[in-house]
Every structure is written in structure tokens, then in C-alpha cells.
Amino acid sequence: MAADWSTIESLPQTPLLDLFANDPNRLASLSLDVAGIHFDWSKTHLTPEAIAAFAELAKAQGLAAKRDALFGGEVVNVTEGRAVEHTAERGEGNPESVATARQSHARMRALIDAIEAEALGPIRHVLHIGIGGSALGPDLLVDALGRDTDRYDVAIVSNVDGVALEEVFKRFDPAATLLVIASKTFTTTETMLNATSALQWMTEHGVEDPYGRVIALTANPAKAVEWGIDETRILSFAESVGGRYSLWSTIGFPAALGLGWDAFEELLEGAAEMDRHFRLTDLSQNAPALAAFADLYYTQVRHAETRAPFAYDERLRLLPSYLQQLEMESNGKGVTVDGQPVGRPTAAITWGGVGTDAQHAVFQLLHQGTHLVPVEFIAVIEPGDVLSDDHHRQLLLNAFAQGAALMKGKKTDDPARSYSGDRPSSTILLDTLDPRTLGALIAFYEHRVFVNGVLLGINSFDQFGVELGKEMAKAADQGGQDFDPSTEDLIQRAFGE
Ligand code: F6P
Numbered sequence: 086m087a088a089d090w091s092t093i094e095s096l097p098q099t100p101l102l103d104l105f106a107n108d109p110n111r112l113a114s115l116s117l118d119v120a121g122i123h124f125d126w127s128k129t130h131l132t133p134e135a136i137a138a139f140a141e142l143a144k145a146q147g148l149a150a151k152r153d154a155l156f157g158g159e160v161v162n163v164t165e166g167r168a169v170e171h172t173a174e175r176g177e178g179n180p181e182s183v184a185t186a187r188q189s190h191a192r193m194r195a196l197i198d199a200i201e202a203e204a205l206g207p208i209r210h211v212l213h214i215g216i217g218g219s220a221l222g223p224d225l226l227v228d229a230l231g232r233d234t235d236r237y238d239v240a241i242v243s244n245v246d247g248v249a250l251e252e253v254f255k256r257f258d259p260a261a262t263l264l265v266i267a268s269k270t271f272t273t274t275e276t277m278l279n280a281t282s283a284l285q286w287m288t289e290h291g292v293e294d295p296y297g298r299v300i301a302l303t304a305n306p307a308k309a310v311e312w313g314i315d316e317t318r319i320l321s322f323a324e325s326v327g328g329r330y331s332l333w334s335t336i337g338f339p340a341a342l343g344l345g346w347d348a349f350e351e352l353l354e355g356a357a358e359m360d361r362h363f364r365l366t367d368l369s370q371n372a373p374a375l376a377a378f379a380d381l382y383y384t385q386v387r388h389a390e391t392r393a394p395f396a397y398d399e400r401l402r403l404l405p406s407y408l409q410q411l412e413m414e415s416n417g418k419g420v421t422v423d424g425q426p427v428g429r430p431t432a433a434i435t436w437g438g439v440g441t442d443a444q445h446a447v448f449q450l451l452h453q454g455t456h457l458v459p460v461e462f463i464a465v466i467e468p469g470d471v472l473s474d475d476h477h478r479q480l481l482l483n484a485f486a487q488g489a490a491l492m493k494g495k496k497t498d499d500p501a502r503s504y505s506g507d508r509p510s511s512t513i514l515l516d517t518l519d520p521r522t523l524g525a526l527i528a529f530y531e532h533r534v535f536v537n538g539v540l541l542g543i544n545s546f547d548q549f550g551v552e553l554g555k556e557m558a559k560a561a562d563q564g565g566q567d568f569d570p571s572t573e574d575l576i577q578r579a580f581g582e
Pocket residue numbers: 216217218219267268269270271272273276328329414548551
């Protein structure tokens with residue numbers, strides 16, 4: 086049955102400054118601390134009344150039962166008839182699935198030990214090839230946490246544009262390179278072509294037994310065997326782990342190798358702490374739920390079409406693109422789980438960037454443009470650099486001041502120099518950036534996506550929308566397919582076909 090949104094839609098639209106003035110407890114009731122992360126939604130239009138109304142809607146939509154089904158390993162991805170078990174990878178879920186995940190982690194660890202002991206030769210460079218969920222997660226982890234380690238030089242290549250691979254070939258030594266092919270299906274065109282070219286590069290540079298230096302990360306081990314990879318170097322993971330949720334599985338291999346096994350385990354533990362918080366905490370104090378309520382308030386009531394996370398930390402510069410896949414591939418849907426039109430907007434378009442750079446590029450629109458864009462500031466108290474304190478102080482003060490300015494605005498006699506204010510933002514402040522807090526942060530985003538999906542009545546775990554374009558690209562490659570005149574003309578111009 087469709088949930089009733091009318092209570093939420095008829096809530097008073099009180100300006101942010103008035104919300105603060107009217108409620109001395111506002112900051113306390115709209116902020117909380119979990120797993121080394123402080124969350125502050127007080128500069129959004131959420132109120133205790135709005136939260137209560139969303140909690141009612143969550144009840145009507147069966148959120149608690151659906152959350153139990155998710156953690157219990159039941160088939161929640163109904164359109165693909167699958168369970169959704171990324172939490173089992175971090176030890177939270179159906180005991181059988183947790184045990185399977187532990188076994189595959191143990192194999193991954195043993196292989197890492199062997200690589201460290203130079204059983205595959207002297208490896209210094211790790212070339213990880215994958216795309217989408219098989220690249221964005223590992224890339225984020227290695228980029229965010231790898232700057233102070235000198236274990237291995239890890240490069241993640243996703244684009245089928247050969248320029249991406251060539252850039253890595255220029256700086257990697259083929260004789261010291263480990264090739265990691267990451268693909269859940271082991272059929273993705275871009276990944277298989279890149280893998281073939283990388284193997285060829287190793288062969289052409291005289292690497293003896295190049296196949297002996299290839300590792301596969303996949304849920305389709307039979308295909309990896311077919312490709313020529315020895316079973317001892319195939320690290321499989323469960324079909325029930327979705328691509329964009331897979332960094333906790335063996336897809337996290339480059340992070341576990343590049344950062345060390347202890348770091349990978351801490352990442353899983355941080356995520357598990359967020360899992361327990363999400364599973365056991367009342368919705369009024371539940372970080373992923375409150376964040377989802379704010380998302381839904383803006384998409385459904387205020388008709389915001391986008392949302393913009395800004396990482397005020399260079400180490401988290403890849404977070405916005407990671408979130409784009411997580412949020413838009415999960416909740417960019419048009420039908421409910423029953424196949425009916427949703428009848429309301431689903432996921433906001435996620436975009437964002439890095440502060441302070443973005444302030445000098447796109448913040449003009451956030452302060453004075455005609456779109457309402459809920460902004461999210463993500464920052465870290467402990468600096469990542471060892472330069473003078475001024476750098477980090479400037480960085481954080483800018484993040485905080487931007488949120489204050491968006492909310493407060495400024496009235497002048499000159500309309501061009503006036504700021505309307507009352508523009509919402511939330512802040513996520515990590516004590517420090519380490520594997521544990523990053524694990525918790527990513528798990529927070531995953532559960533927030535889930536709550537959004539449940540309240541909208543959609544399946545967050547399929548992605549059929551990406552299939553048609555793939556099919557048509559394949560058809561174009563194979564020829565013999567009639568396209569529209571514009572597409573035919575483009576093909577003719579590019580290839581003379
Ligand atoms: O095209 C979308 C997608 O299926 C993503 O969901 C997935 O993360 C990515 O492609 C890569 O798929 P695979 O891991 O099977 O190569």
C-alpha cells in the first residue's frame with residue numbers, strides 16, 4: 086500500500102534561523118555521534134515533528150522488517166531474486182553468509198601473505214582493472230588512506246579509453262607488476278578489453294608466465310578460469326554482494342594489499358559498528374535514517390532535484406564520485422518494487438566536489454542561484470598534512486563558514502549583492518580519517534540509500550537502467566544494426582562504416 090506523505094507535505098515550512106530561535110535544544114536534537122563521526126542536521130529544515138512524521142512513514146513502509154530482511158539474508162532484491170549481503174562481508178548478517186565471507190577473506194589474506202613473501206616474484210606495482218563498483222570503491226580507499234604507505238604503488242584503471250591504461254604503462258615496470266582483474270560478472274566489455282591489453286603489455290615486455298601474475302576478483306570464477314587464470318589466484322565473492330556495495334568483499338583486494346591486512350580489517354570493523362548502530366538504534370537517533378529523512382524532505386517536499394556533498398579534505402576527493410554511483414545507480418528508479426510507476430521523484434542527482442576549490446567555482450549557484458541544493462560538508466578534525474596549522478584551520482573554517490552563510494544569507498539594498506539565506510546544509514565531521522572511520526562513513530551512506538529506497542517503495546539493488554546502452558554499443562560493434570540517422574552519421578564519420 087502507498088505510504089501517506091500528506092503529513093510530511095503539510096508540515097510548516099519554517100525558516101532555518103527561526104527554527105534555531107524557537108528551539109534552544111535544536112542543535113542537541115539534530116546532531117549525534119557514532120563511530121568517531123559527528124553528524125549535524127541542525128542547518129536542515131528537519132524538526133522533531135518532521136522526524137516523527139518520517140518515522141510514521143517508515144513504519145507504514147515496513148522499514149524495520151525490511152532492515153531485518155536485509156541483515157537476515159532474505160531476498161530483498163526482488164527483481165533479481167537475490168539477497169543483498171554486503172553487511173555479511175563485515176560480519177553482520179546471516180551466519181552462513183558471514184562464514185562464507187570469512188572464508189573468502191581468509192583466502193584473500195593468504196594470497197596477500199604470499200605476494201608479500203614474493204611468491205609471485207618481486208611485485209612493486211599493482212594494476213587493478215575494473216569499472217563502476219569494481220573500481221570506485223577500491224579507488225576511494227587507496228586514495229584516501231594510502232598516501233602515507235610505501236607498500237605498493239596501486240593504480241586503478243576503469244575507462245576503456247586506452248589513454249587511461251597507457252598512463253599507467255608509462256610509470257609501471259611490467260616485470261614488477263601484478264595485474265588484478267576485478268569484475269563481478271567477468272564479462273564487462275571495458276574490463277575484459279583493458280585486461281587483455283594489460284596482459285599483452287606484460288607479454289610484449291618479456292614477462293615470463295604473465296598469467297602467473299594475474300589475480301581475478303569475481304563472483305563468476307568459471308569465467309575467470311576460462312580466461313586463463315589459475316584457480317589459486319581467483320578470489321571469489323558471493324553473488325549476493327552487489328557491485329556498488331562490493332568494496333568489503335575481495336573487490337577490496339587492492340586496498341587490503343596496498344594498505345595492509347590490518348587496515349582492511351579495521352575498515353570492516355568500522356562498517357560493522359555503523360551496521361549495528363543502524364540496526365539497533367531508534368530512528369530518532371539513527372544516523373542513516375535521519376540523513377535519509379532530510380534527503381526525502383528536500384526531494385519530496387521542497388522539490389530539490391540535486392544534492393551536493395563537498396569533501397573538505399583532499400584525501401576524500403573521490404568520495405563525491407563514489408557517492409554518485411552508490412546513490413544514483415541504487416535509487417535512480419521509476420517504478421516501485423511491484424512494478425508500478427513511483428509517482429514521485431526518486432534519487433536526487435548527486436554531484437559535488439572538494440572544498441575549498443569548489444567555493445571558487447560552483448558555490449556562486451549554491452548561494453544565489455535559483456535551484457535549491459541541499460549541501461553536505463564532510464570534514465576531518467585531525468589534519469592529513471604536517472604543514473603549518475594554518476592550512477587545516479583555513480580548510481575547516483571555510484567549511485563551517487559556508488554552511489553558516491548559506492543559512493544566514495545577507496540582505497542589502499543591491500539585489501545583485503543580496504543572499505536569500507535559508508539554504509540547507511548538513512555537516513559530517515570525522516574525528517580522524519583512518520580505515521575504521523572511513524568504513525563507518527561508507528556504511529552510513531549505504532544504509533541511507535537503503536532507507537531512501539524503502540520509504541520510496543523502490544528496489545535499490547538492481548540496475549537494469551544501464552543495460553540498454555550496453556546492448557546498443559555491442560550491437561553497433563557487431564554491425565548489421567540499423568540506428569537512427571543521427572547515430573548512423575556519427576558512426577560513418579568516426580569509422581567510415
Ligand atoms: O554497468 C553497471 C555495472 O553493472 C555496475 O553495477 C557494476 O558495478 C559495474 O557495471 C561493473 O560490473 P562488473 O563488476 O560485473 O564488471
